[in-house]
Amino acid sequence: MSDGNSSAPVTRIARRRARPGHAAEYEELVREMFGLMREHGGFLGAELIPPETEGGLHQVVVNFASEDDLARWDGSATRREIFGRMRAHAEGEPEHRRLSAIDEWFIGPDVPSSTRVPRWKNAVVTWMGIWPLASLVLYFIAPIWKNLGLPFLLSTAINVVIIVVGMVFLVSPVLTKAMRWFLVPQRR
Structure with a gap:
């Protein structure tokens, strides 16, 4: 019997440097x-x-x-064979990192793969963005839908779209840069 995590889609990033002069061969093997x-x-x-x-x-x-x-691929003879051929064109072994959408949103691709933002920190920063944004939408925009006589579920759906778009494209990029010290503390 599998647990809930083993049936969810998984994204993994592997980072690896090609040996000098071997980038084309390495890329061909990756394809x-x-x-x-x-x-x-x-x-x-x-x-x-x-x-x-x-x-x-x-x-x-x-x-x-x-x-x-993913584990079946990782344990396959096919993977071992292609990785064996890649070693002639790459430096060292690949550095792997599993991603969830929330990790990528908060820490971005330039943070070392060993970095994991605790969920409670994600929650704090998410709250810091959503609370004022939702407050503004509910105070200024929600009354418009009520005055137009839109049904509750439709007006709620519109409000949520505005909040999500505002969060993803406006608030989150600024907030995650401003709060990077909190999300990803520098190691001494």
């Missing part, structure tokens, strides 16, 4: 690996993000339907 992943159950998709500058880290983002599907 070949994507084809091999398609043959495994639960594979949902993958993307290769090359480095912005020569010698930077390649990022490989893979999506599987569940932890179990």
Whole structure:
């Protein structure tokens, strides 16, 4: 019997640096690996993000339907074989990081993979953004829907859309930069 987490979709990022002069060969093998992943159950998709500058880290983002599907890929002979071939073109082993949407939203892709923001900190910063935004929407915009005679569920849906869009595109980018010291403390 599987628990709730093993059946949820999973995203994993692998970061790895290609050896100098081997970026094209490494990228070709990563694309070949994507084809091999398609043959495994639960594979949902993958993307290769090359480095912005020569010698930077390649990022490989893979999506599987569940932890179990990812574990089957990780334990496969096919993966061992392709990784063995990649070693000639890459420095060291890849650094893996599993992502949830909330982690990516709060800490972004430039934070070391070992960093995990505690859920309570995510909750505090989310509250700091949603509370004033929801208060403004409920005070200034919600009465408009009431005056128009919109049904409660429709007006609530519109208010939530406004709050979510405001949070994602306006408040969160500013708030997460301002609160980065709290979310991801610097190690001494």
